[in-house]
Amino acid sequence: MMYNFSFSSNGTKTAVAGWVFVLVLSATAFGQTKRPVKQPSRAPVSKAAPVKAVLPPDAPTVTLVDDLAFRKILVPNGKPLMINFWATWCGPCREEFPDLVKLDGEFKGKIDFITVSLDEQEELTAGVPKFLFEMKAKMPTYLLVTPDEEAAIAAVSKEWAGALPLTVIYDPKGAVAYFRQGKVKPEDVRIELNKLLTADGPVVTAVP
Amino acid sequence: MKLKIVVLFTLIAGFVFVLNPMAIDARGGLEIGATVENFSLADTDGAARSLNDLKGKNGTLVVWLSAQCPVVKGYKDRINEIAAAYRAKGIAFVGINSNATEDLNWVRSNKAEFGYNFPVLIDKGNVLADKWGASVTPEVYYLDAKNVLLYHGAIDNDRSGKNITEQYLKTAFDSSLAGKPIAKTRANAFGCTIKKTGESN
Incomplete structure (x- = not known):
């Protein structure tokens, strides 16, 4: 469009x-x-364009992350951490988003769920928040800009070649518990998250 | 002493390689140095084409494509430019489409629309993609004239084409054509998932 x-x-x-x-x-x-799907344009985009004006006032804020900040958001904070990697130009990503929003509602407070957009930086205040607003998405969303995508992809999982969408669930210790390239099967995600949430006892952290 | 260690190491590395020519990588795909088996697939006109018939005297570039992936669309001009430039240097390009969601007519009209100057083969049932471990478009495999995998992964490090600082594929071609080892044999970049048969697309 x-x-x-x-x-x-x-x-x-x-x-x-x-x-x-x-x-x-x-x-x-x-x-x-x-x-x-909106096609990425190779034509130069005017930086002066007041794109923000077209967003509704309560559209979500998307946080720009560089490689260093990206490494930090990959670390679980005491709960299972689910991350969806997507882009507005990615058809299957857009198609599965309503399922992700639903899962977010179901597991709110029990897990951390964030999304990372691989859109162009111009979309930080345009296409990405606009899409999240349309989807009524509440997950914290980041937009990754790095000259070294290779390193960013490897930091997520050795199994990943960079295909979008990707949904990964880390257990509270940071081990990959679920890895899905392509659209998620919501039922599989539910099973995996429930398994992590009902795991025996509290998470044991190593004593230094 | 140093020489002995180097010789020993080379022997071990050689031995491991000989024992394991179809070695697979962490993602279940082909490993660098593996020899690829010949394959035959139908092109967009229905003619059977084999790797050994298509390959150039200095090797082959096999590129996984998609008719609907915006990242492939963003790369089409670069792919055509690189294909034209390196065909002149003896490297043949072969496109593969393994997407279950893209039928023959779509792939054929897309080939014409994007002006691909090389054959595009239809990998029905994503058999070749599974065998090689291809999962993303665009994804390239550079094979030498003996079908040994030299480079696998991304074309360059910026899909927008605006801030390219690493020409992974061209650098691999140039090193290999100059008879030098390829410094970076693997690189990943973000792209589209290959929609495989049996997946809920």
Whole structure:
């Protein structure tokens, strides 16, 4: 879906009109199995474009992470940690998102669930929060920008070649408990998470 | 003493390699140095094409493609440019489509649309993808003239094409053509999942 945003002198008006247009389009597009995916453009994107203006005020905030910050969000904090890697340009990623939002609601408070977008940095305040808003997603979402994707992929799992979507669950000690390249099967995720949550006794941490 | 250790190490490495020519990597795919078996698949016109018939005198580049993956679309011009430049140097390009969700007509019209200047073969039932461990598009395998795997993975390190700092594939080609060892034989990058048969796409 391509939106024709114009940022002329009366940019705000145009942008508001654009957002209404987007809402109408989104409403009609819901329910279709194949939503057209926004294609990445190789044309230069104007940095001055006030993209934020088209977002509703309560759209989620997406956090930009570099390689170093990315390593930190991969570490579980006492609970199982589920991470979904996706992008707005990835069809199957968009298709499975309602399932992820549902899982997030079911396991809220029991696990940590975050998503990492591999969109272009321009989408940090545009396509990514817009999509999360449409999906009513509440998971903390990060956008990874690194010159060394190779290292980032390896940090997630040795089994991963970088294909999106990827959903990984780490146990509280950081070991991979679930690894799924392609759309998740929600029932498998539930089984895996329940297994982790009912594991015998509290998590034992090594004494230094 | 040092020489002895080096000789011993080389012998062990050679021995392990000879014993294990189809070694597999952590993801269940082909390992660098493995010799690939010949394969034959139908192209977009229905003709059977084999690796050994298609390969160039300096080797073959096998690239997994998808008609709908935006990352492949972003790479199509680069793929065509590299294919044209290195065909002149004796490296043949072969495209493979293993996506269960993309039928023959779609793959054929996509080949025309993207202007691929090399054959695209249909891997029905993702047999070859499973055998080689291919899981992402675009994903490349560079084989020498004896079908030994020299490089596997990403084309470069920036799918947008705007900030490329590592030309993994071209560097591998250039090293190999100059008779030098390839410094980086594996690299991953983000791309699309190959939609395999039996998966809920």
